[in-house]
Amino acid sequence: MEKALLMFSGGRDSFLSACLLVERGFRVELVCFDNGCMQGVENAAVTAERLRQKYGADVIGYSAYRTAGLWRELKAEFSNFPLNEIICRWGNVTLSQFNCLSCRAAMYVMAVMVCQSEGISCLATGTRWSQGFGVEQPSSVDSFLGFARTYGISLVLPVNHLTDDRQRKNALLQRGVVPKTIEPQCLIGVPLPAGGLSSESVIAVARCLREHLLPKMRAMMEDERFRQGASWSKIT
Numbered sequence: 173m174e175k176a177l178l179m180f181s182g183g184r185d186s187f188l189s190a191c192l193l194v195e196r197g198f199r200v201e202l203v204c205f206d207n208g209c210m211q212g213v214e215n216a217a218v219t220a221e222r223l224r225q226k227y228g229a230d231v232i233g234y235s236a237y238r239t240a241g242l243w244r245e246l247k248a249e250f251s252n253f254p255l256n257e258i259i260c261r262w263g264n265v266t267l268s269q270f271n272c273l274s275c276r277a278a279m280y281v282m283a284v285m286v287c288q289s290e291g292i293s294c295l296a297t298g299t300r301w302s303q304g305f306g307v308e309q310p311s312s313v314d315s316f317l318g319f320a321r322t323y324g325i326s327l328v329l330p331v332n333h334l335t336d337d338r339q340r341k342n343a344l345l346q347r348g349v350v351p352k353t354i355e356p357q358c359l360i361g362v363p364l365p366a367g368g369l370s371s372e373s374v375i376a377v378a379r380c381l382r383e384h385l386l387p388k389m390r391a392m393m394e395d396e397r398f399r400q401g402a403s404w405s406k407i408t
Contacts, residue, residue, distance in 0.1 A: 182204065182215055183298065200231065201235070201290070204217070206240070209360050213236065215355055235406060247271070264373045271361075273312070273380065287323075295325050306374050307377065312381050313327075315381050
C-alpha cells in the first residue's frame with residue numbers, strides 16, 4: 173500500500189481526511205505536532221486509536237513531533253518588526269493570523285522532513301477553505317503546495333470540497349463514526365472576527381507567507397541542524 177502522511181490535529185476534519193485516504197487505498201501515517209502552546213496533545217492519540225480500531229493498526233500509524241523550535245525560528249524576526257513596518261511590507265496581517273501561519277509553516281517543514289526520512293511522497297492535510305482562516309485560503313495553500321512539490325512530495329486535501337460542518341458530520345455518520353472528537357487546544361489560538369477575515373487580510377497573509385516565511389522554510393530544509401532536529405523532536 174502506498175503511504176500518505178496526514179497532518180493530524182485529532183479534530184473532525186483530519187479524522188474524516190484519514191477515512192477518505194484509507195478508502196483511496198493509502199496506508200495512513202498520522203502525525204500530530206506540538207508547538208509548545210498546546211493543551212491536551214494526548215487527545216490526538218486517543219482519536220488516532222479510534223481510527224486504528226476501525227481500520228486496523230496495519231493501515232493507521234501514529235506519531236507526534238515537537239515543532240516549537242522550528243516555529244520560534246520562523247516567527248522571531250517578525251515579532252521584532254514595528255506594526256507600521258508590517259503593514260508597509262505585507263498589509264493587514266493580524267497577530268493571530270501570523271501566529272497560525274508561522275505555526276503551520278513549521279508543521280509543513282517538519283512534515284516534509286518526515287516524508288523524506290520515511291520515503292513518503294504524499295502529504296495530506298484536513299484543510300478546508302470554507303473554514304475562513306487565512307492560512308487555509310487558496311492563495312496560501314498554493315504556496316504550501318509549491319513548497320512540498322519542491323521536494324518531490326504531492327499535497328492532498330481530502331476534505332477541501334466540504335462547504336460546511338453539516339456535510340462533514342454526515343460524511344462521518346455514513347461511515348459509522350460518531351462525529352465527536354476531543355482535539356488538542358492551542359492556548360494562543362483565537363476565533364475569527366465576526367464576519368470573517370477581510371479580503372485585505374487574506375491577501376496580506378498569503379504575501380507574508382510567500383515573501384517572508386517561504387525563504388526561511390527552504391533555508392531550514394537545507395540546514396543540517398534542522399534536519400537532524402527532526403529525529404530528536406519525535407515524541408511518540
